[in-house]
Amino acid sequence: MSTSSPEAVKKLLENMQTDLRSLSMECKKKFPPVKEAAESGIVKIKTIAARNSDILATLKENSSEVVQPFLMGCGTKEPKITQLCLAAIQRLMSHEVVSEAAAGNIINMLWQLMENGLEELKLLQTVLVLLTTNTVVHDQVLSKAIVLCFRLHFTKDNITNNTAAATVRQVVTVVFERMVAEDERFKDIVDQPPPVQGNTNRRSVSTLRPSAKDAYMLFQDLCQLVNADAPYWLVGMTEMTRTFGLELLESVLNDFPRVFLQHQEFSFLLKERVCPLVIKLFSPNIKFRQGNSSAASPAPVEKPYFPICMRLLRVVSVLIKHFYSLLVTECEIFLSLLVKFLDGEKPQWLRAVAVESVHRLCVQPHLLRSFCLSYDMKQHSTKVFRDIVNALGSFIQSLFIVLNTGNPAATNTSTGGSGAQGAAQGAAQGGPGAGGQGGSLTTQAAFEYRGTWIPLMTVSVQGSAKATYLEMLDKVEPPSIPEGYAMSVAFSALLDLVRGITSMIERALAKEEEEAVHREANPDQNTQLEPGAHLVWEEMVSACWCGLLAALSLLLDASTDETATESILKAELTVAALCGRLGLVTPRDAFITAICKASLPPHYALTVLSSNTANLNKAKKTASKTTPLAKATTTHPPKMSRGNTGASYSIQGQSVQIISSSSESHQQVVAVGQPLSVQPQGTVVLTAKNIQCMRTLLNLAHCHGVVLGTSWQLVLATLQHLVWILGLKPGVGGALKPGRAVEGPSTVLTTAVMTDLPVISNILSRLFESSQYLDDVSLHHLINALCSLSLEAVEMAYGNNKEPSLFAVAKLLETGLVNMNRIEILWRPLTGHLLEKVCQHPNARMREWGAEAVTSLIKAGLAYKHNPPLAQNQRLQLLLLNPLKELSNVLHADIRQKQLESVLQILQSQGDSLGPGWPLVLGVIGAIRNDQGESLIRTAFQCLQLVVTDFLPTMPCAGLQIVVDVAGSFGLQNQELNISLTSIGLLWNISDYFFQRGEAITQELEREEAALQKQAQEKGEPLNRPFHPAPPFDCLWLCLYAKLGQLCVDPRPAVRKSAGQTMFSTIAAHGTLLQQPTWHIVVWKVLFHLLDCVRKSSTTADKEKIESGGGNILIHHSRDTAEKQWAETWVLTLAGVARIFNTRRYLLQQLGDYFKAWEVLLDHIQSAALSKNSEVSLAALKSFQEILQIATPVKDSAMPTDALAAMGVPPVLIDPLSAPGPGRPLLRSDSMLERLTSYNGAELQAPPPGEESALEDAALWWSAWNTWYRTGTDSTRPPSGGTGTDRPSFVPSQPFLTALVQIFPALYQHIKTGFSMEDLRKLGVILHGAVSIPISSDASPFILPSYTEAVLTSLQEAVLTALDVLQKAICVGPENLQVMYPAIFEQLLLFVEFSCKPPQYGKMETKHVANAKYNQAEWVALNYVPFAERSLEVVVDLYHKTACHKAVINEKVLQNIIKTLRMPLGLKYGCPSESTWKLAVSSLLKVLSTGLPVARQHASSRKFDTMWPELANAFKDFLFTKSTPPDNVSIQEFQKNEAIDVEVVQLISTEILPFAIFIPKDFVGQIMAMLNKGSIHSQSSSFTEAEVDVRMREEFSKVCFETLLQFSFSNKVSTPQEGYISRMALSVLLKRSQDVLRRYVDDERLSGRCPLPSGQRMKLDCQLLRQQVTEIIFVLKAISTLMDSLKKTQPENVDGTTWAQVIALYPTLVECITCSSSEVSSALKEAMGPFKDFMQPPVSRVQNGES
DSSP: TTTTHHHHHHHHHHHHHHHHHHHHHHTTTTTTTHHHHHHHHHHHHHHHHHOOHHHHHHHTTTTTHHHHHHHHHTTTTOHHHHHHHHHHHHHHHHHHHHOOHHHHHHHHHHHHHHHHHSSHHHHHHHHHHHHOOOOOOOOHHHHHHHHHHHHHHHOOOOHHHHHHHHHHHHHHHHHHHHHHHHHHHHTTTTOOOEEEEESOTTTTTTTTHHHHHHHHHHHHHHHHHHOOOOOOOTTOOOOOHHHHHHHHHHHHHHHHHHHHHHHHHHHHHIIIIIIHHHHHHHHHHHOOOOOOOOSSSSGGGGGHHHHHHHHHHHHHHHHHHHHHOOOOHHHHHHHHHEEEEEHHSSSSHHHHHHHOOOOOHHHHHHHHHHIIIITTTTTSSSSHHHHHHHHHHHHHHHHHHHHTTTOOOHHHHOOHHHHHHHHHHHHHHHHHHHHHHHHHOOOEEEEEEEEEEEHHHHHHHHOOOSSGGGGGGOOOOOOOTTHHHHHHHHHHHHHHHHHHHHHHHHHHHHHHHHHHHHHHHHOOOOOOTTTTTHHHHHHHHHHHHHHHHHHHHHHHHBHHHHHHHHHHHHHHEEEEEEHHHHHHHHHHHHHHHHHHHSOOOOOOOOHHHHHHHHHHHHHHHHHHHHHHHHHHHHSSSGGGGGGHHHOOOEETTTEEOOOOGGGGSOOEEEEEEEEOOOOOOOOOOHHHHHHHHHHHHHHHHHHHHHHHHHGHHHOOOOOOHHHHHEEEEEEEGGGGEEOOOOSSSEEOHHHHHHHHHHHHHHHHHHHHHHHHHHHHHHHHHHHHHHEEEEHHHHHHHHHHHHHHOOOOHHHHHHHHHHGGGGGGHHHHHHHIIIIIIIOOOSSSHHHHHHHHHHHHHHHHHHHHOOOSOGGOOOHHHHHHHHHHHHHGOOOOOHHHHHHHHHHHHHHHHHHOOOOHHHHHHHHHHHOOGGGHHHHHHHHHHHHHHHHIITTTTTTTTTHHHHHHHHHHHHOOOOSSSHHHHHHHHHHHHHHHHHHHTTHHHHHHHHHHHHHHHHHHHHHHOOOOOOOTOOHHHHHHHHHHHHHHHHTOOSHHHHHHHHHHHHHHHHHHGGGGOOOOOHHIIIIIOOOOOOHHHHHHHHHHEEEEEEEESSOOOBGGGGSSHHHHHHHHHHHHHHHHHHHHHTTTHHHHHSSSSHHHHHHHHEEEEEEETTSSSSSHHHHHHHHHHHHHHHHHOOSSOOOOHHHHHHHTTTTTTTGGOOSSSOOOOOOHHHHHHHHHHHHHHGGGOOOOOOOHHHHHHHHHHHHHHHHHHHHHHHSSSSOOSSOTTTTEEEEEEOHHHHHHHHHHHHHHHHHGGGGOOOHHHHHHHHHHHHHOEEEEETHHHHHHHTTTOOOOHHHHHHHHHHHHHHHHHHHHSSSSGGHHHHHHHHHHHHHTTTTSOOOOOOOOEEEEETOOOOOOEEEEEEEOHHHHHHHHHHHHHHHHHHHOOHHHTTTTTTHHHHHHHHHHHGGGGGGGSSSHHHHEEEEEEHHHHHHHHHHHHHTTTTTTTHHHHHHHHHHHHHHHHHOOOOTTHHHHHHHHHHHHHHHHHHHHIIGGGGGGGSSSHHHHHHHHHHHHHHTTTTOOOOOOSSGOOOOOOOHHHHHHHHHHHHHHTTTTTHHHHHHHHHHHHHHHHHHHHHHHHHHHHHHHHHHSSSSHHHHHHHHHHHHHHHIIHHHHHHHHHHHHHHHHHHHHHHHHGOOOHHHHHHHHHHHHHHHGOOOHHHHHHHHHHEEEEEEEEGOOOOHHHHHHHOO
């Protein structure tokens, strides 16, 4: 209820009356005057109430009177009365009914009570009510009231004192509140500026209004009192304390700053009175040094006094807070003092309150900004702001040091502290385990550094500076500061400072950015920015960063509490980010370095950080000049440059990391791992704090990547090392995953960190994913940092086989992958680095990741949906593919493997859209080298296979030639044979593709060609393309053929074989597509070039034996040298070329130089045929055969084979082409044949005949004949020189010779028209030579028939066939050919001689086949007997046909035949084969039966004269051979042989002797002599043991005898010469008969006389039976025959002596009668019977003689 309401007034009046009555009652007895005054007062009040409407105003006017009774009551000094009166006065005051005069009276009365020491509390209450309820008390009255309160403050009663103190405070406040109210009332009235007064007198208050004046006087006197001077206004003060005065000053300054700021007079007081006072009072604190002796100070008073000092600091805080702008200079002094109070030399309590004061400043960023503006940015001014921060840092640092210097406070540790220290020492000695236990003991948050343990307390809420000791106004003695308090405050101050400054600047920056955006949106509105704002911020950061960094680093190092660590890290991060935003590189890098170092294990040597620290120390020196902190941080950097202080020693070979006695010991160890360094160190440990710091680092990079710039290097280097120690390894796409360390003791991780790892890994990945939000510049910074980091890793990995750090490479990959949308800007630096530095590295793991990164980026780049798409952005596509090509330059196989695998993946995913990238991709596939190993080549080949099977149609045709080249290069690689072979298959597939898509390819290539031609013309250069003049499509084929040609001379036989087959098949199948001029290139540049190469390689190939063909493959002996393997190639190539010449002849003939080509081909055939390798030589002949089977264009379409068949040439000629064996030519598959027929059917038709072509053909065939002749001559020429023991260099094989000879018939068909005698002679030489050549002993079992078989070898067959063909040709040919018959006979007869006299091959020794043991004889002569016999049969047959030919007669063929036959006939049993002489005889008989009539016909021409002696000799040699029959001849055999002899004699008797008239006489004489000899051949002159076994030719002798007799006694004998012959023959015959008979008689007699022992006797009988009995019987029969003949003959024809000889036989015959043999007896009868005709009486001699 309001005091002025009617009810309140009414109640007031009632209360006053009641009070007056009570007073009257109390004073009735003792104080009558008071009673009277009270009663008159009652009347007075009633009167006022009755008369006035405004009762309160009237009461106030009359208040002096109304109050009077109460004042008198107080004067009685009676407690009860006084209390009553004071209560009444208070009631009046509360209703504001006291006038100024009344108030003065009341104050005076209260003063008296005070002086009397009465009702002190009531007094204070009354004063307070008086001053607070109204404003009537002014000036002196007010001063007296205030003094009264002060006086009561200093009484003996504590309660009074305290109440008074409170009252004083309230009163002082009231005084200033009145002034504020007054100002408010007059605020609209403009004050006249006060006249400037020269004097600074305290009375210069005339301009102030009343309330202001009171306030001024009060404040001035407070200053006086604190300064211990007499007050001007507060008269009556008896005593005063400085502490109280300072408190009052502080409260005024704090509560009423506007008063001082708005009124000059008050400002003046501040400057002139307050500041000097404060400075003066501070002096003992400034001068005092902790630990100084008391004698040094002039008086004990000068020692710092806690209550005053603390209050002074409070005043200073208020002055700085509110009046900084007024007191710039003074504040500079205060702040400097404040900084000094933090010195270590000051007392603990002083430092504590000072740090609290500093904290108060630190929570006011705007104030700090002002400091910076006013001091730090002014020249020649103290760098106050910097000093404050540095002082805080030094203070914190000193706490760690001071505590160790024996300060008593150090001993004042809590039990927890000592426990922690014990644990710390334990940890330093016992390793991480002990530290873990220590950590568990100290649950309290604390800092620990080098054995000093400082607990951390919660001192204030973040952002507010709640002081503890600055509030201890009741303490007189300095309090004992708990351990850790000062540290905690300083710590909070630092954090608040950082938080305040950064949030202030960041708000401003944000606002600036908003305005910038607004300006861009509204360019017309011109908003002004505060000038120089940035400069202030930059100066603030520059000023404070060194100190902050030093302090925060130290605290971070010492912190044992996760929350504290988090706060420190947050502060460091915030400053780093802020520096980044402001572009302050050095401080930014410094803070980042600090976080980095804290993330790493202690003393971890990391070059980036160490060098950075050194730079920072320089920066600090320049930044901080010589402030105490700067000295401390630069000369003894607190644990900041940890990289430099770490040391490691080697103890007995063990690498030991020395842990400094720093805070690491009590940290919980969460991981043990390997450091990433070149030299192997021991393990390093990571603590929970390291991991916490690492997270901060990640957070920094993630949130503030844009401002990191070059610091990326530091951040990434550190992360790399941490990742390494934690054992995170890169996985797919570059993300890091926990993996086990490969080397050294594997990383040990606690479960705590194990659960953290995926999170860290995730953050790391997110960090690089967020790079997509960086601008281009920041992204480049990031890439550069990663590249240089990677370079370091690369350097480190040189020269050791430790696992390298792959962090940078993995992250480059990750960064590239997330920035695909702008890949062009970072592609070159990114891939350039990876290719140059990483992929070529000797360390396999490093390389592997480099390649992984490059290939992943390329694949991702190709797969990314670019805008515009890659198909339309050829430049980008080639840019992306280029690194793939660059990888080919890397020599390491694993890189190429990676490259090729990625090519395979690219083909599978993007193969269809490669377009212009094809040449590049194919280049990569084809960049294989032989030193790269199998698997690599296999992968590359898979790519090629994929290309050929799937992508040829999508490829630009320009790429086709590259495909061919690449496929060819796979064929040529020598690592993997199967790939070479398969690649040849691919070339075949490619050729098929060309064939199928020929038209489309041709069109596209021609378009491209036209474009290229145009470009070349513009540049004025010729078009540069292989095989240029040929059309582009043909060029494609030529490239294919050229590649196959290269493969045909590959060192590996299998490749050569496959390539050759493919090449010839391709030419055969697709050759029709080529234009005619291109064939010229094919023949000369491809085929003949290939033949040259093959010939050269074959002739120079190594003859060394190859043991095995790789692995355990055995090599057949026919392929066990390089020479033999090349031989196969030569065979294949020659066959292929020959076949092309055969099948494409009509096309090739149109080329113009066909004859030249034919000659070259023949030259190749010849050189191959003369090769020392039998396989090659044989195959060459087969090729020769093939080209000779081409039908000459004749009118009939008969093929040569038919013609030959018609002529009776056996099919063996053509057969060898399909013969099996090592030299077998390429077989054509059915499909190939089908293709040939379908594509080339038309071409195989013969063109119309013409004379020119016939002439040209003739030239071709004669060329072929010359080749055949040269080949034959060279190959059959016997070796010259040397003895028989030398093995000749080369002897051609039988199959070769056979094939050579077999060629002749086919060839002859083409040249027979011009075949001359000279050619025949040449042929004969070759045939003879061929047949003469022996066989090597190891081959003989396969070629020779067993000796018993009379079979011809195929060579011999061929030779005879050749002659047969010739002979038949002559037979059907014109007359002039027939002169060749004798030559053929001559040749055949030479062969016949072989039966008895095998030919010699040079001087070589040969064993006869029958005697050759295969392991002894090197060369075996053939069994020539069957050949000779067959030749003889041919001769007989031919002679039969040609005996009457003129040439045959003229050339004495018959004589030659007889002459040749003489040898076997003469040898007879001495012939190598029995059949030979028998055949010779039968042949002779046949020939003679044909020839003798011819000879008789031409007797007159004497052409046969020389033949007769030859014939006679032949008969003689045969019938009376010198050879004896072998022992084992049976009687039957003997009889057969005898029958042959008989045949000869019969021939003589039928064909010769009857025509003796036409025959030379000598010859007939010789024949008679022979018959004569034959008839008595068996006769032997004496009987010896040796001759017992000689057999008789009884029948022969008989026939001879009969012929002789027949001829002797024939009536036809016309010449005496003949009679003489017969007479001589008879006498010899009779004489021999006589001898035989006599001998027989003697033997009979002898055997009778000398009986032998029975066994001997039987044997002799046997022999007699065998020999003599037959002989005697024969003689007896001959005698009887002779007798018959004599009877029949004309007596005049018989000579007298003959009769005498006949008669003389008779006595001997008589003697034989005694013989024992019945056969002899019967023969004897027959012989003796005819003698009866001679038993006539004799006639006279004379008569006889005359007759």
